[in-house]
Amino acid sequence: MVLGLGLFLTACVSSPSQGDPDDGPAQDTVGNFVPDRDDSLRETLGDSPAECVASAGAEVRDVDPEDSPVKPWQKPTGGELVVEFETGRLSERYTRLVTEAATIWSESPCIEAVTARSCTGGANCVAIVEDGSRSRGTDGEMRWDDNGAYMESATITLYTQPLDRASDNGALATIVHEMGHTLGLDHRLERSDVMNSVTGDNTNPVPDAIDFANLVAIYGT
Numbered sequence: 001m002v003l004g005l006g007l008f009l010t011a012c013v014s015s016p017s018q019g020d021p022d023d024g025p026a027q028d029t030v031g032n033f034v035p036d037r038d039d040s041l042r043e044t045l046g047d048s049p050a051e052c053v054a055s056a057g058a059e060v061r062d063v064d065p066e067d068s069p070v071k072p073w074q075k076p077t078g079g080e081l082v083v084e085f086e087t088g089r090l091s092e093r094y095t096r097l098v099t100e101a102a103t104i105w106s107e108s109p110c111i112e113a114v115t116a117r118s119c120t121g122g123a124n125c126v127a128i129v130e131d132g133s134r135s136r137g138t139d140g141e142m143r144w145d146d147n148g149a150y151m152e153s154a155t156i157t158l159y160t161q162p163l164d165r166a167s168d169n170g171a172l173a174t175i176v177h178e179m180g181h182t183l184g185l186d187h188r189l190e191r192s193d194v195m196n197s198v199t200g201d202n203t204n205p206v207p208d209a210i211d212f213a214n215l216v217a218i219y220g221t
């Protein structure tokens with residue numbers, strides 16, 4: 001078996017945190033973001049599919065053609081795809097945000113994203129590490145190995161120099177974004193979406209209905 005190259009996706013270029021109405025709902029204070037996120041999630045779920053069943057000819061939509069396409073995991077027949085995200089090397093803040101991001105992605109009927117201090121044997125495993133070095137303008141990155149058809153493992157790097165200065169909302173958007181890549185999603189053209197290549201403190205960290213539909217297009221049966 002030939003492993004694919006580990007590729008870097010640079011993501012989450014920090015955007016100015018004010019002034020652009022296309023950058024998603026403004027957050028007044030850190031204390032407001034949780035109810036806003038819950039509202040956003042409810043609205044999104046109103047549009048998202050109830051089952052991981054793709055209609056004939058379903059394709060991923062609104063994908064940025066300049067992105068390097070990631071591979072999907074091999075989904076078990078008839079079951080949800082379970083992906084474990086390792087939190088054992090993370091500080092309390094990033095453990096909390098990764099846990100919240102896993103809950104958000106698990107709203108997809110195709111995905112069960114779970115956290116574990118370290119992955120169980122044989123699991124679809126995503127390692128997550130913090131890096132305190134300078135990040136050249138990127139606050140999150142992922143790389144992966146694949147076997148040509150399917151993703152086999154992935155690693156998310158969280159650059160703490162910029163992320164420690166980001167709001168919880170902005171850091172969560174970065175983490176949701178990188179986790180989205182590890183679930184097989186490429187960048188979106190829609191500027192306000194969390195899977196756009198640029199996210200910031202004002203980005204809504206909740207994926208939109210197209211993101212959830214894209215997961216069905218990838219994993220639906």
Ligand SMILES: [Zn+2]
Pocket residue numbers: 009010011012177181187196197
């Ligand atoms: Zn990205």
